[in-house]
Amino acid sequence: MRILITYGSKLGGTREIAGQLASGLRAAGLDARALPPEEVDDVRAYDAVIVGGGLYAGRWHRRARRFVHRHVQALRERPVWFFSSGPLDDSASRGNVPPTTQVRALMEQVGARGHVTFGGRLEPDARGFIARAMAREHAGDWRDPEHVTRWAHSVALELRDAAFLEAPR
Template sequence: MRILITYGSKLGGTREIAGLMARVLRDEGFDAEAAPPEAVDDVRVYDAVIVGGGLYANHWHHRARRFVHHHLHELRGRPVWFFSSGPLDDSASQERIPPTAQVRALMEQVGARGHETFGGRLESDARGFIAHAMAREHAGDWRDPGRITRWVRGVALELREAGRPWAGSAALHQEAPR
């Protein structure tokens, strides 16, 4: 089974989460790859898709949004999960953070099976006016590799249990286990 993990990432933290997810899925026996949206020409070659985006002022990264809109029809025909990264504190590890309204609307458009929000990362030497200003008080790495691994293993379990064909499968649940 071939799985795509694609992401919109400004400073690399979300890209690194996608890379971890691909490694975990490969360890679980899947053919998984992490790729930026602009490197994906045809979603139909994948059996499942995970789309992630960094959150900036409660907005998902524009490349993640653009990917979903561009591949809307194809995404509807396969299992899809979303993830967000961005809280610059430990809140994502303390409690479940629901998707933003923007992400929730995209989930509804493609029939996404679930969503998870993970902590973000901001380097102390971040470039750009806003990022640099935020880094003064919020620099750090709040990504939790164990939590990310558990979530993506839950996705892998759902895929194994559901079997094929994907479209309309009642065996797939809305939320993957945490």
């Protein structure tokens, strides 16, 4: 089973989460690849898709949004999950952080099976006026590799269950 993980990432933290998800899915025996949206021509080459986006002021990264809009029909035809990254605290590791309204609307468009929010990362020397201002009080790395791995394994189990149910008997 071929799984695509694609992402919109501004500073690299979401890209790294996508890589961790791909590693977790491969460890579960699936063929998973993490690619930026601009390197994906056709999602029909994949059996399932995970789309992730960094959250910036409550909005999903535009590359993730554009990817969903560009491939909406093909995404409707396969299992899809979404992830967000961004809270600059430990809230995502402590409990479920629901998708933003914007992400929820995209999920509904493609019939996504689920969503998870992972903590974000902001370097103390972040560039840009807003990022620098935020870094003064919120610099740090709140990504939780164990949370990422657990979620990857839950997706792998769901895919295996779905494949079992669809297999001819």
